[in-house]
Every structure is written in structure tokens, then in C-alpha cells.
Amino acid sequence: MNTYNCISWIIYSSINGSILVMGIFLLRHILKNRLQGTWNYYMWFLLIIRLISPYGFTKSFNLIFVMKNLLKNTYTKSSQGLVKTYFKGNNSGIRFNDMTKDYALSINKKIAYFNMDVLFSLWLIGAIIFFMIFIYTNIKSRKKYSSANVVKDNKILDIFKFCKEKTKVKSHLKLIKDDKIYSPMIYGIFKAYLILPERELKGLEEKDIRNIMLHEMVHYKSKDILVNIITTFIQIVHWFNPIIWIGFAKMRKDREIACDTKVLSYLESWEHKEYGETIIKLLRNYNNTRIETSFSVGFLHNRAYLKERINNIVSFKNRSKKRILVGSMAIFLLANVFLCDGKEKFNYLKDNIGRIPKNYEYEHVGKYFNGYEGTFVLYDMKNDKYHIYNESLSKKRVSPLSTFKIGISLVGLEEGIIKDENMIIPWNKEIYPFEEWNKDQNLKTAMKYSVNWYYEAVSSRIGHRTMKKYVDKMKYGNKFVSNNITRFWNESSLKISPIEQISFLRDFYAYKLPFSKENLDRVKEVIKVSKNNRGQLSGKTGTANVNNKNINGWFIGYVEKDDNTYFFATNINAIDKASGSAAKHITLSILKEKGIY
Incomplete structure (x- = not known):
């Protein structure tokens, strides 16, 4: 501790x-x-x-x-309110990310600044x-x-x-x-x-x-x-x-x-x-x-x-x-x-899962994290070995951000809220600063452009009790689904460590999660990113934009090769500019150096 x-x-x-x-x-x-x-x-x-x-x-x-809430940051504005502010002439609440379409709306928080x-x-x-x-x-x-x-x-x-x-x-x-x-x-x-x-x-x-x-x-x-x-x-x-x-x-x-x-x-x-x-x-x-x-x-x-x-x-x-x-x-x-506050409700204080897998070796890739505090975890499935940079952060739980949209997609499909990857959910007519968001969406486009309103709509239809049931079954991080069903994964109650992200991805890939093979295959298809002569890259980014600053970034996924599959999870944090796009850039640089992708 x-x-x-x-x-x-x-x-x-x-x-x-x-x-x-x-x-x-x-x-x-x-x-x-x-x-x-x-x-x-x-x-x-x-x-x-x-x-x-x-x-x-x-x-x-x-x-x-x-x-x-005396120990946690409290929300003061919703993203919808920020969007309305933006179109009244004040765009300080919006951050545009790079060409990877890792879009994120700013969340304003009151942060306690003390050492x-x-x-x-x-x-x-x-x-x-x-x-x-x-x-x-x-x-x-x-x-x-x-x-x-x-x-x-x-x-x-x-x-x-x-x-x-x-x-x-x-x-x-x-x-x-x-x-x-x-x-x-x-x-x-x-x-x-x-x-x-x-x-x-x-x-x-x-x-x-x-x-x-x-x-x-x-x-x-x-x-x-x-x-x-x-x-x-x-x-x-x-x-x-x-x-x-x-x-x-x-x-x-x-x-x-x-x-x-x-x-x-x-x-x-x-x-x-x-x-x-x-x-x-x-x-x-x-x-x-x-x-x-x-x-x-x-x-x-x-x-x-x-x-x-x-x-x-x-x-x-x-x-x-x-x-x-x-x-x-x-x-x-x-x-x-x-006394009965529930063990799960204390987990927001419990940042660490405690143990690092014994079958690992240290990765000297710190040169790629210039300006960031972060960690990189790679799992080699063929050789059953972890490669970890920064052990302490690899077991630290933080918000999964948009990477949890993989989980929401699976639950939505399993519950029949999303019929298939082509089913359209109509645009809610809110004007967003990202052109790709201001239109009807299906699972493929919503995942590609990380469309928040789409996943908020799906989560609302799933409901708190059902979502909590699936999060427990997936053994996802601290498993804490707050009553704010549309935001619990975004700088709120749900937390997960990079090592736990790897475990989740391995179960996802091996069909060990509580979902049908058909639905797992559908989500596998929509998270495919790119392909080259080395293999197929699949993954999802996530960005925490708080008080107009990108303070946390994720890129998780896997690379499928002919003879092996590598699972990865990169998490970075900084005062600013720690986005999912930056995490993705770091990850691709490391994978290229190692000859994986």
C-alpha cells in the first residue's frame, strides 16, 4: 500500500x-x-x-x-452542458484529438490539490x-x-x-x-x-x-x-x-x-x-x-x-x-x-491489485514514454510470458475510459439491445463538435469514432442491475458500477489496471467471457484497426480529458500473427497531452521495435 x-x-x-x-x-x-x-x-x-x-x-x-465524495473528485458539469456552452461561443470545454478519431469531451472536476x-x-x-x-x-x-x-x-x-x-x-x-x-x-x-x-x-x-x-x-x-x-x-x-x-x-x-x-x-x-x-x-x-x-x-x-x-x-x-x-x-x-458498505464500494481507494505475474521480464522501453508517466504490458501467448515496463503502474487501477466500450458492446449485443453490427441507433439531435457524431450510428461507426452518445444510449437501455451482473461475470477491474449508468466507466467508479486489461483481453480472445461466440466475433471484427505484412492489429483507445487537459490515455488490444498472438495494454498520464492517440503511438513504436507489428 x-x-x-x-x-x-x-x-x-x-x-x-x-x-x-x-x-x-x-x-x-x-x-x-x-x-x-x-x-x-x-x-x-x-x-x-x-x-x-x-x-x-x-x-x-x-x-x-x-x-x-469527501475523498473523491466530484463532477460539476455534464458533457452535454459543455456542448451547449461551445456553441454559444466558448469552446474551452472541448478538446479535439488527432487523426486516430480518439475523440473525448472534457469533464470538469473539482480537484483537491494537496500533497x-x-x-x-x-x-x-x-x-x-x-x-x-x-x-x-x-x-x-x-x-x-x-x-x-x-x-x-x-x-x-x-x-x-x-x-x-x-x-x-x-x-x-x-x-x-x-x-x-x-x-x-x-x-x-x-x-x-x-x-x-x-x-x-x-x-x-x-x-x-x-x-x-x-x-x-x-x-x-x-x-x-x-x-x-x-x-x-x-x-x-x-x-x-x-x-x-x-x-x-x-x-x-x-x-x-x-x-x-x-x-x-x-x-x-x-x-x-x-x-x-x-x-x-x-x-x-x-x-x-x-x-x-x-x-x-x-x-x-x-x-x-x-x-x-x-x-x-x-x-x-x-x-x-x-x-x-x-x-x-x-x-x-x-x-x-x-458497517455494511460493501467491499466493492471501497475499491475506488484500492488502486493496486497487488501482484504481478511471476512469468514476466522487465521491458526497457522508457525512452518511448518521454514526458509521460506510464506503463506498457505485453503478453506473449505462445511462450506464456509477460513483458512489463513500470511494474508499479502496471497494477494500478485507473478509469478504463473508452476502452470499456468493448464491454458495453458485448453486453448490448448479448441483451439484444444491439441486434447486430449494422443496427442503427438514431442520432439524438444534440450537436457535437465532432462531425462524425452528428449522424445515426451503428456498432461499427460508433466504435470507430468512439461515439459517446451511442454508448450512453446503450448503457441506459441495459440498466444498472444488468450491467452490474455482466461486469461481475467478466471480473472486470474493481467491478464497481455506480448508479450513473452512462458515465461509470469515464473517470468515475469503474477502475482497471493494465495487467487486468490483459486478462480481460485474453478471456475475450479465447471466448471465455459470458457471451455467445457470435457476439464475441462481432466485437472482434469492429475493433480491428489495421493490417500489414506482420499481422492483424486490433484495439481500442481511451482518453480522459479533465478540465480541458488530456490527463490519461489508454491503448489496449492484440496483434494476431500466423504463429502467435500478442496482447498489449499501454496507459499514460500527465498534466496534459496524455491521450489515447499518444498511447497508441507509443505502443506501435514498441511493437515495431520488437518486430511484432
Whole structure:
């Protein structure tokens, strides 16, 4: 994962987490006192899941998906609007490409101009600072508690043994005391200590000591220290987001109420009042200035939270079917709304497919990419070998642009929307700046001149659900078909890498795609470009013209020779002049040098 992907994931995750925190607060306000203390605590585990999981879990509805636009460029004008502007005398929105007929209308976007590397560096500095604080405080605490006094009082040890049996804590737990703390606590994971405040023991009765130990053993048995460590590391990652910190602060407070609730289930009803009195006794001398560590959980939090804890004790009731139902429904609702964003909807951040084929060799063809950042991938079918220039970009997903018109053609034919390559779709009477577009079109002319309105019409008739079905079956790139059915392939949701383009072309050529042989042959025929004494060249260009600049260009296809077939995919990008025509020129130069075409 590069710095762009890393910081994008962190920001996206942080936004999702923030909205989930607000959702939890809102739901709790609506339910008020209908939830038992433990359920309020369990809700926060959804926040942990949300912040450590890169994806959602189903294709369910998701309110927070609308926030993705904070990380993505947003469209401000449609190409139709630009055409109307052009004929009113302003032609700044139109770019004419060269004689290859690689026509493209400009898409205006709001682009966020900031350096992701700088942003990543700032985040990393903050994360390192918080991590060092975490290490320092825990090392200091470890040294302190490892040398504390072991409890030798037989009465206290008997209570300790009783509480272990009551809570069924079987693992070794060392009982120690410290005269510098005011609140009992559990410290450590692998070597755990139950630490008692030595100065407070003198004023406590046996029942108070029992209540304290039960509370701490419930913490220990519930693995609350482990949860504390996990949340601390999440806070380090999201150190810049105060909403996440507020959420986890509330979670720690709710953890104490949840712990109180579990302790009450071990006690008789007449003992509940005594448990509340124990909390009040300890709070009289409680000093809240101690440094919290991730490896400890304590009996008290602060005085301000006393009222809520006492109210929970007074209103305690054993679990009822109604409370369990309400709590389960609340968590299910939160999970379905805030966690289920669908793995596919996160794929726009996932630029890389991760792996390059093992059967490849590096191509030294950088001289042809002068002025462009780009990649060239060639697959030799006879020798089953890839030739790749610029491995990192060869696996980077970008918009397929007009190269996806191959896919649209196949779906249109298969669904009967396009009867055959000669079927005419009438011109929509919109005036376009390209003469070839301002007339009726069939599949052959629409592919040759890359006629956008033709493919927009076909896509509209196909519909979102059907298109999504075929894109999934084709395993095309990130397989993300947005609701904008006429533009999802053009600088929008659908993304594909050059290596994936090769895989698509190989399946297309070998009749392995979910289309009839007849329809595959029809599309093969209309993408034929030229022929010479070396072989037959087939392919399709694509250009991303954004804010009047050609920023991305594709040329994909294959060369059929007598004894072999070579598949290729070239992608280039630049501030300007990175068109499909330029990508085609680069490709033909490389193919000529290699003696392929």
C-alpha cells in the first residue's frame, strides 16, 4: 500500500468511525434508559470493527457511503452542458484529438490539490509521538508495579480466593498493594496483577474488599485490558480525530457500568446497595491525577460519572427477554447501517491489485514514454510470458475510459439491445463538435469514432442491475458500477489496471467471457484497426480529458500473427497531452521495435 492509499484509507476510515460515533450517541438518546449497561458498552465494539476493517461486510444499504465524495473528485458539469456552452461561443470545454478519431469531451472536476506525501508525513509524525508516549507510560508503570508489595494478610487472601472461585478465574493472578494509588486496578495481560490501594484498605470492611475484587476480576475475565490496548492503538492511528477519542472515552466509562452490571449478577439483591456504598467510599479520597495506561483497568473513573453508575445499580434488573431483544436490535441496526458498505464500494481507494505475474521480464522501453508517466504490458501467448515496463503502474487501477466500450458492446449485443453490427441507433439531435457524431450510428461507426452518445444510449437501455451482473461475470477491474449508468466507466467508479486489461483481453480472445461466440466475433471484427505484412492489429483507445487537459490515455488490444498472438495494454498520464492517440503511438513504436507489428 503506497502513501496515497494509506492516508486515503485512514481518512475514509476516520470519517466512517466519526459518523458511527454520532450514530451511537443518537440511538442511545432515542432509546434512553431502555438498554441495560452491558448493551451500551457492546455498541462500541462496532466502532473497533469499523476502524480496523478496510471493508464493509455485505452489499447492504449504507448511509455513510455518501461521504465517499469527501475523498473523491466530484463532477460539476455534464458533457452535454459543455456542448451547449461551445456553441454559444466558448469552446474551452472541448478538446479535439488527432487523426486516430480518439475523440473525448472534457469533464470538469473539482480537484483537491494537496500533497499526499506531506499529509502522510504529518500523520506519521503525530502517530510516532503518541506511540512513544504509550511506550513510556507503560514501561514506567511496569517497573513500578513489578516491585510493589505482595499482600500477605490472610483475611484479604481468603477474600481473594473466594472471589476467584465466584467468578471462575482459574489463571494465575498476583495480588499486590501500592500506597501511591487511590483506585484498585488490574494491570498486565500475560503477567497480571490485581493492585489494591494500600492507604485505602484500612478504612474498608471485608464486604468492600470483596466488592472491589469482584469488580476487578470481572475486568480481568472480560479481557478488558486487551480491548484497552486495541483501542489505544486505534487512537494512535486516528490521533487527529477528536470524535474518535470522544467515542473511546465514552466506551471506557460504559465499560465500568458494564462491569458493575456483571458484578451485580454475582451478588444477592440485598448486597447491591452495599456495592454502591463501596464505590462512594473510594471516591471520597479518589485522586484523578494518575496517568492512565493501556495495560490497566481500574475500579473508578471519576466523580462526575458517579451518578450514572449509582443509577445503574439502583435500577439493576437481571436480564430480561425484552432488554436482550432491544439491545440486539440496536446493535443489528447500527451494524447494518454503518458497517455494511460493501467491499466493492471501497475499491475506488484500492488502486493496486497487488501482484504481478511471476512469468514476466522487465521491458526497457522508457525512452518511448518521454514526458509521460506510464506503463506498457505485453503478453506473449505462445511462450506464456509477460513483458512489463513500470511494474508499479502496471497494477494500478485507473478509469478504463473508452476502452470499456468493448464491454458495453458485448453486453448490448448479448441483451439484444444491439441486434447486430449494422443496427442503427438514431442520432439524438444534440450537436457535437465532432462531425462524425452528428449522424445515426451503428456498432461499427460508433466504435470507430468512439461515439459517446451511442454508448450512453446503450448503457441506459441495459440498466444498472444488468450491467452490474455482466461486469461481475467478466471480473472486470474493481467491478464497481455506480448508479450513473452512462458515465461509470469515464473517470468515475469503474477502475482497471493494465495487467487486468490483459486478462480481460485474453478471456475475450479465447471466448471465455459470458457471451455467445457470435457476439464475441462481432466485437472482434469492429475493433480491428489495421493490417500489414506482420499481422492483424486490433484495439481500442481511451482518453480522459479533465478540465480541458488530456490527463490519461489508454491503448489496449492484440496483434494476431500466423504463429502467435500478442496482447498489449499501454496507459499514460500527465498534466496534459496524455491521450489515447499518444498511447497508441507509443505502443506501435514498441511493437515495431520488437518486430511484432
